Amino acid sequence: MEQFALVIPAYKPEETCKLTIEEAIKAGFSRVIVVNDGSGPAFEGFFDEISEFPEVTLLHHAINQGKGRALKTVFHHILNHKLPIDAIVTADADGQHLVTDMVKITKELEASPNHVVLGARDFSKADIPFRSRFGNRFTRLLFRLSTGAVLTDTQTGLRGIPVKYLPRLLDVLGERFEYEMNMLAALKKNYIPVSEVTIETVYLDDNKSSHFHPLRDSFHIYKVFLLYGFSGAASFLLDIGLFWLFVQLLRDESPEMFIIIATVVARILSSLFNYYINRNKVFKQGSKQSLLRYYILAAFIMAVSAASVHFLYAEWLGRGEVILKVIVDTILFIFGFVAQRAWVFRKE
The missing domain is CATH 3.90.550.10 (Spore Coat Polysaccharide Biosynthesis Protein SpsA; Chain A)
Structure with a gap:
Protein backbone atom coordinates (compact mmCIF):
# COMPACT_ATOMS: atom_id res chain seq x y z
CA MET A 1 0.00 0.00 0.00
CA HIS A 211 -22.48 19.44 -1.18
CA PHE A 212 -23.61 18.68 -4.73
CA HIS A 213 -26.34 21.17 -5.71
CA PRO A 214 -28.48 19.57 -8.45
CA LEU A 215 -29.40 22.79 -10.29
CA ARG A 216 -26.16 24.77 -9.99
CA ASP A 217 -23.73 21.92 -10.37
CA SER A 218 -25.74 20.12 -13.03
CA PHE A 219 -25.40 23.25 -15.15
CA HIS A 220 -21.63 23.17 -14.76
CA ILE A 221 -21.52 19.48 -15.65
CA TYR A 222 -23.90 19.67 -18.60
CA LYS A 223 -23.02 23.09 -19.98
CA VAL A 224 -20.85 21.70 -22.76
CA PHE A 225 -23.78 19.47 -23.79
CA LEU A 226 -26.20 22.37 -23.46
CA LEU A 227 -23.94 24.56 -25.61
CA TYR A 228 -23.76 21.85 -28.24
CA GLY A 229 -27.53 21.50 -28.12
CA PHE A 230 -27.96 25.27 -28.44
CA SER A 231 -25.65 25.30 -31.46
CA GLY A 232 -27.62 22.51 -33.07
CA ALA A 233 -30.98 24.03 -32.20
CA ALA A 234 -29.99 27.47 -33.52
CA SER A 235 -28.68 25.92 -36.74
CA PHE A 236 -31.79 23.76 -36.97
CA LEU A 237 -34.12 26.76 -36.65
CA LEU A 238 -32.05 28.70 -39.17
CA ASP A 239 -32.22 25.76 -41.57
CA ILE A 240 -35.98 25.41 -41.17
CA GLY A 241 -36.49 29.15 -41.59
CA LEU A 242 -34.39 29.29 -44.74
CA PHE A 243 -36.08 26.14 -46.06
CA TRP A 244 -39.51 27.75 -45.59
CA LEU A 245 -38.32 30.95 -47.28
CA PHE A 246 -36.93 29.18 -50.33
CA VAL A 247 -39.99 26.91 -50.57
CA GLN A 248 -42.16 30.05 -50.89
CA LEU A 249 -39.83 31.50 -53.51
CA LEU A 250 -39.40 28.32 -55.58
CA ARG A 251 -42.73 26.49 -55.27
CA ASP A 252 -44.18 28.04 -58.45
CA GLU A 253 -40.86 28.48 -60.27
CA SER A 254 -39.76 24.84 -59.96
CA PRO A 255 -42.72 22.68 -58.86
CA GLU A 256 -40.84 19.41 -59.52
CA MET A 257 -37.66 20.20 -57.60
CA PHE A 258 -38.53 22.97 -55.13
CA ILE A 259 -38.14 20.73 -52.03
CA ILE A 260 -34.68 19.48 -53.01
CA ILE A 261 -33.38 22.92 -54.03
CA ALA A 262 -34.72 24.56 -50.87
CA THR A 263 -33.16 21.81 -48.73
CA VAL A 264 -29.72 22.15 -50.37
CA VAL A 265 -29.50 25.95 -50.16
CA ALA A 266 -30.82 26.11 -46.60
CA ARG A 267 -28.44 23.39 -45.43
CA ILE A 268 -25.34 25.05 -46.98
CA LEU A 269 -26.04 28.35 -45.22
CA SER A 270 -27.01 26.84 -41.87
CA SER A 271 -24.02 24.47 -41.93
CA LEU A 272 -21.58 27.39 -42.26
CA PHE A 273 -23.11 28.87 -39.12
CA ASN A 274 -23.07 25.52 -37.29
CA TYR A 275 -19.44 24.75 -38.14
CA TYR A 276 -18.29 28.14 -36.91
CA ILE A 277 -20.08 27.74 -33.56
CA ASN A 278 -18.98 24.15 -33.02
CA ARG A 279 -15.36 24.83 -33.89
CA ASN A 280 -14.95 28.03 -31.90
CA LYS A 281 -17.40 27.65 -29.01
CA VAL A 282 -18.18 23.97 -28.42
CA PHE A 283 -15.15 21.85 -29.28
CA LYS A 284 -12.68 24.76 -29.43
CA GLN A 285 -10.51 22.87 -31.90
CA GLY A 286 -10.48 22.35 -35.59
CA SER A 287 -8.27 21.85 -38.63
CA LYS A 288 -8.45 21.54 -42.38
CA GLN A 289 -9.25 17.90 -41.85
CA SER A 290 -12.15 18.71 -39.55
CA LEU A 291 -13.54 21.19 -42.08
CA LEU A 292 -13.39 18.58 -44.82
CA ARG A 293 -14.92 15.92 -42.58
CA TYR A 294 -17.64 18.34 -41.48
CA TYR A 295 -18.77 18.98 -45.05
CA ILE A 296 -18.59 15.32 -46.01
CA LEU A 297 -20.92 14.65 -43.09
CA ALA A 298 -23.09 17.67 -43.96
CA ALA A 299 -23.40 16.53 -47.57
CA PHE A 300 -24.39 13.04 -46.48
CA ILE A 301 -27.02 14.30 -44.02
CA MET A 302 -28.28 16.84 -46.56
CA ALA A 303 -28.70 14.10 -49.19
CA VAL A 304 -30.50 11.82 -46.76
CA SER A 305 -32.72 14.68 -45.59
CA ALA A 306 -33.64 15.81 -49.10
CA ALA A 307 -34.24 12.28 -50.37
CA SER A 308 -36.31 11.30 -47.34
CA VAL A 309 -38.57 14.35 -47.49
CA HIS A 310 -38.85 14.12 -51.28
CA PHE A 311 -39.87 10.45 -51.37
CA LEU A 312 -42.03 10.56 -48.23
CA TYR A 313 -43.90 13.67 -49.38
CA ALA A 314 -47.43 13.00 -50.59
CA GLU A 315 -50.14 15.27 -51.98
CA TRP A 316 -52.48 14.45 -49.11
CA LEU A 317 -50.08 16.23 -46.78
CA GLY A 318 -51.07 19.46 -48.41
CA ARG A 319 -48.45 21.95 -47.27
CA GLY A 320 -47.02 19.65 -44.64
CA GLU A 321 -43.54 19.39 -46.16
CA VAL A 322 -42.10 21.55 -43.37
CA ILE A 323 -43.53 19.28 -40.65
CA LEU A 324 -42.17 16.24 -42.49
CA LYS A 325 -38.75 17.85 -42.69
CA VAL A 326 -38.79 18.58 -38.95
CA ILE A 327 -39.38 14.89 -38.18
CA VAL A 328 -36.69 13.67 -40.57
CA ASP A 329 -34.10 16.20 -39.43
CA THR A 330 -34.72 15.47 -35.75
CA ILE A 331 -33.62 11.89 -36.36
CA LEU A 332 -30.64 13.03 -38.42
CA PHE A 333 -29.66 15.54 -35.73
CA ILE A 334 -28.99 12.72 -33.26
CA PHE A 335 -26.90 10.90 -35.86
CA GLY A 336 -24.98 14.10 -36.66
CA PHE A 337 -24.36 14.76 -32.95
CA VAL A 338 -22.58 11.43 -32.54
CA ALA A 339 -20.74 11.67 -35.86
CA GLN A 340 -19.31 15.11 -35.09
CA ARG A 341 -18.10 13.97 -31.69
CA ALA A 342 -16.57 10.73 -32.91
CA TRP A 343 -15.23 11.76 -36.32
CA VAL A 344 -15.41 15.40 -37.36
CA PHE A 345 -13.89 17.09 -34.30
CA ARG A 346 -11.93 14.18 -32.90
CA LYS A 347 -8.51 14.88 -31.46
CA GLU A 348 -5.87 14.64 -34.18
Whole structure:
Protein backbone atom coordinates (compact mmCIF):
# COMPACT_ATOMS: atom_id res chain seq x y z
CA MET A 1 0.00 0.00 0.00
CA GLU A 2 3.02 2.33 0.24
CA GLN A 3 2.86 3.08 -3.48
CA PHE A 4 -0.64 4.56 -3.13
CA ALA A 5 -1.88 7.80 -1.56
CA LEU A 6 -5.46 8.34 -0.45
CA VAL A 7 -6.77 11.80 -1.45
CA ILE A 8 -9.79 13.38 0.25
CA PRO A 9 -11.07 16.88 -0.71
CA ALA A 10 -13.05 18.08 2.32
CA TYR A 11 -15.49 20.96 2.64
CA LYS A 12 -17.21 21.27 6.02
CA PRO A 13 -16.69 17.56 6.77
CA GLU A 14 -18.56 15.59 9.40
CA GLU A 15 -17.19 13.07 11.90
CA THR A 16 -17.60 10.28 9.34
CA CYS A 17 -14.64 11.76 7.45
CA LYS A 18 -12.35 11.25 10.45
CA LEU A 19 -13.61 7.69 10.88
CA THR A 20 -12.88 6.98 7.21
CA ILE A 21 -9.32 8.28 7.58
CA GLU A 22 -8.74 6.15 10.68
CA GLU A 23 -10.05 3.04 8.93
CA ALA A 24 -7.97 3.75 5.83
CA ILE A 25 -4.80 4.01 7.91
CA LYS A 26 -5.62 0.72 9.64
CA ALA A 27 -6.19 -0.86 6.22
CA GLY A 28 -2.63 0.04 5.20
CA PHE A 29 -2.75 3.51 3.61
CA SER A 30 0.50 5.07 4.82
CA ARG A 31 -0.11 8.38 3.05
CA VAL A 32 -3.40 10.30 3.26
CA ILE A 33 -3.66 13.77 1.69
CA VAL A 34 -6.61 15.88 2.86
CA VAL A 35 -7.56 19.29 1.43
CA ASN A 36 -9.42 21.71 3.67
CA ASP A 37 -11.32 23.48 0.92
CA GLY A 38 -12.12 26.68 2.83
CA SER A 39 -14.33 25.04 5.45
CA GLY A 40 -14.06 28.05 7.78
CA PRO A 41 -13.08 28.65 11.44
CA ALA A 42 -15.79 26.33 12.80
CA PHE A 43 -13.92 23.32 11.36
CA GLU A 44 -10.41 24.21 12.49
CA GLY A 45 -10.68 21.77 15.41
CA PHE A 46 -11.59 18.91 13.09
CA PHE A 47 -8.60 19.52 10.83
CA ASP A 48 -6.28 19.99 13.81
CA GLU A 49 -7.32 16.53 15.02
CA ILE A 50 -6.70 14.69 11.76
CA SER A 51 -3.40 16.53 11.22
CA GLU A 52 -2.06 14.75 14.32
CA PHE A 53 -2.04 11.47 12.42
CA PRO A 54 1.51 11.01 11.07
CA GLU A 55 0.11 9.50 7.88
CA VAL A 56 -1.95 12.63 7.08
CA THR A 57 -0.75 15.56 4.99
CA LEU A 58 -3.11 18.53 5.31
CA LEU A 59 -3.40 21.14 2.56
CA HIS A 60 -5.45 24.33 2.87
CA HIS A 61 -7.55 26.64 0.71
CA ALA A 62 -8.22 30.00 2.34
CA ILE A 63 -11.69 30.06 0.75
CA ASN A 64 -13.87 27.41 -0.83
CA GLN A 65 -12.70 26.87 -4.40
CA GLY A 66 -14.45 23.65 -5.32
CA LYS A 67 -13.67 19.97 -5.58
CA GLY A 68 -11.95 20.28 -8.94
CA ARG A 69 -9.52 22.88 -7.62
CA ALA A 70 -8.91 20.80 -4.48
CA LEU A 71 -7.92 17.82 -6.62
CA LYS A 72 -5.62 19.98 -8.71
CA THR A 73 -4.00 21.30 -5.52
CA VAL A 74 -3.17 17.71 -4.58
CA PHE A 75 -1.87 16.94 -8.07
CA HIS A 76 0.46 19.96 -7.85
CA HIS A 77 1.60 18.90 -4.38
CA ILE A 78 2.44 15.37 -5.53
CA LEU A 79 4.30 16.49 -8.65
CA ASN A 80 6.13 19.41 -7.04
CA HIS A 81 7.36 17.29 -4.13
CA LYS A 82 8.00 14.25 -6.35
CA LEU A 83 6.29 11.95 -3.88
CA PRO A 84 7.41 8.31 -4.24
CA ILE A 85 4.00 6.91 -5.16
CA ASP A 86 2.64 5.20 -8.25
CA ALA A 87 -1.03 6.15 -8.02
CA ILE A 88 -3.64 7.97 -5.95
CA VAL A 89 -7.09 6.94 -4.80
CA THR A 90 -9.57 9.82 -4.58
CA ALA A 91 -12.50 9.54 -2.18
CA ASP A 92 -15.29 11.81 -0.95
CA ALA A 93 -15.30 13.22 2.56
CA ASP A 94 -18.92 12.33 3.34
CA GLY A 95 -18.22 8.77 4.45
CA GLN A 96 -20.07 7.19 1.54
CA HIS A 97 -16.99 5.46 0.15
CA LEU A 98 -16.06 2.35 2.10
CA VAL A 99 -12.43 1.62 2.91
CA THR A 100 -12.91 -1.93 1.63
CA ASP A 101 -13.79 -0.45 -1.76
CA MET A 102 -10.73 1.82 -1.65
CA VAL A 103 -8.62 -1.30 -1.18
CA LYS A 104 -10.40 -2.89 -4.17
CA ILE A 105 -9.33 0.11 -6.24
CA THR A 106 -5.67 -0.39 -5.23
CA LYS A 107 -5.86 -4.08 -6.15
CA GLU A 108 -7.14 -3.19 -9.61
CA LEU A 109 -4.40 -0.57 -9.98
CA GLU A 110 -1.83 -3.23 -9.19
CA ALA A 111 -3.36 -5.55 -11.78
CA SER A 112 -3.71 -2.79 -14.43
CA PRO A 113 -1.10 -0.11 -13.68
CA ASN A 114 -1.79 1.81 -16.90
CA HIS A 115 -5.53 2.12 -16.25
CA VAL A 116 -7.56 4.74 -14.46
CA VAL A 117 -9.83 2.72 -12.17
CA LEU A 118 -13.36 3.89 -11.37
CA GLY A 119 -15.53 2.65 -8.52
CA ALA A 120 -18.92 1.98 -10.11
CA ARG A 121 -22.06 2.00 -7.97
CA ASP A 122 -25.08 -0.18 -8.69
CA PHE A 123 -28.01 2.21 -9.28
CA SER A 124 -30.55 -0.53 -9.87
CA LYS A 125 -31.14 -1.09 -6.15
CA ALA A 126 -34.49 0.01 -4.73
CA ASP A 127 -33.01 2.09 -1.90
CA ILE A 128 -31.15 4.50 -4.20
CA PRO A 129 -32.51 8.10 -3.92
CA PHE A 130 -34.48 9.10 -7.00
CA ARG A 131 -32.34 12.15 -7.79
CA SER A 132 -29.22 9.97 -7.79
CA ARG A 133 -30.77 7.24 -9.96
CA PHE A 134 -32.20 9.69 -12.48
CA GLY A 135 -29.07 11.86 -12.52
CA ASN A 136 -26.83 8.87 -13.17
CA ARG A 137 -28.92 7.51 -16.03
CA PHE A 138 -29.37 10.88 -17.69
CA THR A 139 -25.71 11.86 -17.36
CA ARG A 140 -24.53 8.43 -18.49
CA LEU A 141 -26.60 8.75 -21.68
CA LEU A 142 -25.33 12.25 -22.46
CA PHE A 143 -21.77 11.21 -21.70
CA ARG A 144 -21.97 8.24 -24.03
CA LEU A 145 -23.41 10.32 -26.85
CA SER A 146 -20.84 13.06 -26.38
CA THR A 147 -17.68 11.01 -25.87
CA GLY A 148 -18.42 7.51 -27.06
CA ALA A 149 -17.30 6.11 -23.69
CA VAL A 150 -19.61 3.61 -22.02
CA LEU A 151 -19.35 3.91 -18.23
CA THR A 152 -21.55 2.55 -15.48
CA ASP A 153 -21.10 5.49 -13.12
CA THR A 154 -20.02 8.85 -14.52
CA GLN A 155 -20.37 10.69 -11.20
CA THR A 156 -18.29 8.45 -8.96
CA GLY A 157 -15.77 10.19 -6.74
CA LEU A 158 -13.88 6.98 -5.91
CA ARG A 159 -11.16 6.77 -8.52
CA GLY A 160 -7.69 5.30 -8.86
CA ILE A 161 -5.36 7.47 -10.96
CA PRO A 162 -1.75 6.60 -11.88
CA VAL A 163 0.57 9.51 -11.05
CA LYS A 164 1.95 9.58 -14.59
CA TYR A 165 -1.41 10.92 -15.82
CA LEU A 166 -1.58 13.84 -13.36
CA PRO A 167 0.21 16.40 -15.59
CA ARG A 168 -2.36 15.84 -18.35
CA LEU A 169 -5.25 16.01 -15.90
CA LEU A 170 -4.02 19.38 -14.61
CA ASP A 171 -4.84 20.79 -18.05
CA VAL A 172 -8.48 19.71 -17.81
CA LEU A 173 -10.87 22.63 -17.35
CA GLY A 174 -13.16 22.91 -14.33
CA GLU A 175 -12.93 23.98 -10.72
CA ARG A 176 -15.92 22.36 -9.04
CA PHE A 177 -17.94 19.20 -9.58
CA GLU A 178 -17.80 19.58 -13.36
CA TYR A 179 -14.07 18.83 -13.25
CA GLU A 180 -14.71 15.16 -12.54
CA MET A 181 -16.92 14.84 -15.62
CA ASN A 182 -14.42 16.75 -17.74
CA MET A 183 -11.69 14.44 -16.46
CA LEU A 184 -13.56 11.38 -17.76
CA ALA A 185 -13.96 13.03 -21.17
CA ALA A 186 -10.23 13.85 -21.18
CA LEU A 187 -9.38 10.19 -20.54
CA LYS A 188 -11.26 9.23 -23.69
CA LYS A 189 -9.64 11.98 -25.76
CA ASN A 190 -6.15 11.03 -24.57
CA TYR A 191 -6.72 7.31 -25.12
CA ILE A 192 -6.14 6.53 -21.44
CA PRO A 193 -7.63 3.11 -20.63
CA VAL A 194 -10.31 2.88 -17.96
CA SER A 195 -11.37 0.00 -15.73
CA GLU A 196 -14.39 -0.21 -13.44
CA VAL A 197 -14.83 -2.15 -10.22
CA THR A 198 -18.19 -2.55 -8.52
CA ILE A 199 -18.43 -0.82 -5.16
CA GLU A 200 -21.08 -0.56 -2.47
CA THR A 201 -23.73 2.12 -2.91
CA VAL A 202 -23.98 3.99 0.40
CA TYR A 203 -26.28 6.94 1.10
CA LEU A 204 -26.20 8.33 4.61
CA ASP A 205 -29.38 10.14 5.67
CA ASP A 206 -30.66 10.27 2.07
CA ASN A 207 -27.37 11.82 0.91
CA LYS A 208 -28.01 15.06 2.82
CA SER A 209 -24.31 15.52 3.61
CA SER A 210 -23.45 15.93 -0.06
CA HIS A 211 -22.48 19.44 -1.18
CA PHE A 212 -23.61 18.68 -4.73
CA HIS A 213 -26.34 21.17 -5.71
CA PRO A 214 -28.48 19.57 -8.45
CA LEU A 215 -29.40 22.79 -10.29
CA ARG A 216 -26.16 24.77 -9.99
CA ASP A 217 -23.73 21.92 -10.37
CA SER A 218 -25.74 20.12 -13.03
CA PHE A 219 -25.40 23.25 -15.15
CA HIS A 220 -21.63 23.17 -14.76
CA ILE A 221 -21.52 19.48 -15.65
CA TYR A 222 -23.90 19.67 -18.60
CA LYS A 223 -23.02 23.09 -19.98
CA VAL A 224 -20.85 21.70 -22.76
CA PHE A 225 -23.78 19.47 -23.79
CA LEU A 226 -26.20 22.37 -23.46
CA LEU A 227 -23.94 24.56 -25.61
CA TYR A 228 -23.76 21.85 -28.24
CA GLY A 229 -27.53 21.50 -28.12
CA PHE A 230 -27.96 25.27 -28.44
CA SER A 231 -25.65 25.30 -31.46
CA GLY A 232 -27.62 22.51 -33.07
CA ALA A 233 -30.98 24.03 -32.20
CA ALA A 234 -29.99 27.47 -33.52
CA SER A 235 -28.68 25.92 -36.74
CA PHE A 236 -31.79 23.76 -36.97
CA LEU A 237 -34.12 26.76 -36.65
CA LEU A 238 -32.05 28.70 -39.17
CA ASP A 239 -32.22 25.76 -41.57
CA ILE A 240 -35.98 25.41 -41.17
CA GLY A 241 -36.49 29.15 -41.59
CA LEU A 242 -34.39 29.29 -44.74
CA PHE A 243 -36.08 26.14 -46.06
CA TRP A 244 -39.51 27.75 -45.59
CA LEU A 245 -38.32 30.95 -47.28
CA PHE A 246 -36.93 29.18 -50.33
CA VAL A 247 -39.99 26.91 -50.57
CA GLN A 248 -42.16 30.05 -50.89
CA LEU A 249 -39.83 31.50 -53.51
CA LEU A 250 -39.40 28.32 -55.58
CA ARG A 251 -42.73 26.49 -55.27
CA ASP A 252 -44.18 28.04 -58.45
CA GLU A 253 -40.86 28.48 -60.27
CA SER A 254 -39.76 24.84 -59.96
CA PRO A 255 -42.72 22.68 -58.86
CA GLU A 256 -40.84 19.41 -59.52
CA MET A 257 -37.66 20.20 -57.60
CA PHE A 258 -38.53 22.97 -55.13
CA ILE A 259 -38.14 20.73 -52.03
CA ILE A 260 -34.68 19.48 -53.01
CA ILE A 261 -33.38 22.92 -54.03
CA ALA A 262 -34.72 24.56 -50.87
CA THR A 263 -33.16 21.81 -48.73
CA VAL A 264 -29.72 22.15 -50.37
CA VAL A 265 -29.50 25.95 -50.16
CA ALA A 266 -30.82 26.11 -46.60
CA ARG A 267 -28.44 23.39 -45.43
CA ILE A 268 -25.34 25.05 -46.98
CA LEU A 269 -26.04 28.35 -45.22
CA SER A 270 -27.01 26.84 -41.87
CA SER A 271 -24.02 24.47 -41.93
CA LEU A 272 -21.58 27.39 -42.26
CA PHE A 273 -23.11 28.87 -39.12
CA ASN A 274 -23.07 25.52 -37.29
CA TYR A 275 -19.44 24.75 -38.14
CA TYR A 276 -18.29 28.14 -36.91
CA ILE A 277 -20.08 27.74 -33.56
CA ASN A 278 -18.98 24.15 -33.02
CA ARG A 279 -15.36 24.83 -33.89
CA ASN A 280 -14.95 28.03 -31.90
CA LYS A 281 -17.40 27.65 -29.01
CA VAL A 282 -18.18 23.97 -28.42
CA PHE A 283 -15.15 21.85 -29.28
CA LYS A 284 -12.68 24.76 -29.43
CA GLN A 285 -10.51 22.87 -31.90
CA GLY A 286 -10.48 22.35 -35.59
CA SER A 287 -8.27 21.85 -38.63
CA LYS A 288 -8.45 21.54 -42.38
CA GLN A 289 -9.25 17.90 -41.85
CA SER A 290 -12.15 18.71 -39.55
CA LEU A 291 -13.54 21.19 -42.08
CA LEU A 292 -13.39 18.58 -44.82
CA ARG A 293 -14.92 15.92 -42.58
CA TYR A 294 -17.64 18.34 -41.48
CA TYR A 295 -18.77 18.98 -45.05
CA ILE A 296 -18.59 15.32 -46.01
CA LEU A 297 -20.92 14.65 -43.09
CA ALA A 298 -23.09 17.67 -43.96
CA ALA A 299 -23.40 16.53 -47.57
CA PHE A 300 -24.39 13.04 -46.48
CA ILE A 301 -27.02 14.30 -44.02
CA MET A 302 -28.28 16.84 -46.56
CA ALA A 303 -28.70 14.10 -49.19
CA VAL A 304 -30.50 11.82 -46.76
CA SER A 305 -32.72 14.68 -45.59
CA ALA A 306 -33.64 15.81 -49.10
CA ALA A 307 -34.24 12.28 -50.37
CA SER A 308 -36.31 11.30 -47.34
CA VAL A 309 -38.57 14.35 -47.49
CA HIS A 310 -38.85 14.12 -51.28
CA PHE A 311 -39.87 10.45 -51.37
CA LEU A 312 -42.03 10.56 -48.23
CA TYR A 313 -43.90 13.67 -49.38
CA ALA A 314 -47.43 13.00 -50.59
CA GLU A 315 -50.14 15.27 -51.98
CA TRP A 316 -52.48 14.45 -49.11
CA LEU A 317 -50.08 16.23 -46.78
CA GLY A 318 -51.07 19.46 -48.41
CA ARG A 319 -48.45 21.95 -47.27
CA GLY A 320 -47.02 19.65 -44.64
CA GLU A 321 -43.54 19.39 -46.16
CA VAL A 322 -42.10 21.55 -43.37
CA ILE A 323 -43.53 19.28 -40.65
CA LEU A 324 -42.17 16.24 -42.49
CA LYS A 325 -38.75 17.85 -42.69
CA VAL A 326 -38.79 18.58 -38.95
CA ILE A 327 -39.38 14.89 -38.18
CA VAL A 328 -36.69 13.67 -40.57
CA ASP A 329 -34.10 16.20 -39.43
CA THR A 330 -34.72 15.47 -35.75
CA ILE A 331 -33.62 11.89 -36.36
CA LEU A 332 -30.64 13.03 -38.42
CA PHE A 333 -29.66 15.54 -35.73
CA ILE A 334 -28.99 12.72 -33.26
CA PHE A 335 -26.90 10.90 -35.86
CA GLY A 336 -24.98 14.10 -36.66
CA PHE A 337 -24.36 14.76 -32.95
CA VAL A 338 -22.58 11.43 -32.54
CA ALA A 339 -20.74 11.67 -35.86
CA GLN A 340 -19.31 15.11 -35.09
CA ARG A 341 -18.10 13.97 -31.69
CA ALA A 342 -16.57 10.73 -32.91
CA TRP A 343 -15.23 11.76 -36.32
CA VAL A 344 -15.41 15.40 -37.36
CA PHE A 345 -13.89 17.09 -34.30
CA ARG A 346 -11.93 14.18 -32.90
CA LYS A 347 -8.51 14.88 -31.46
CA GLU A 348 -5.87 14.64 -34.18
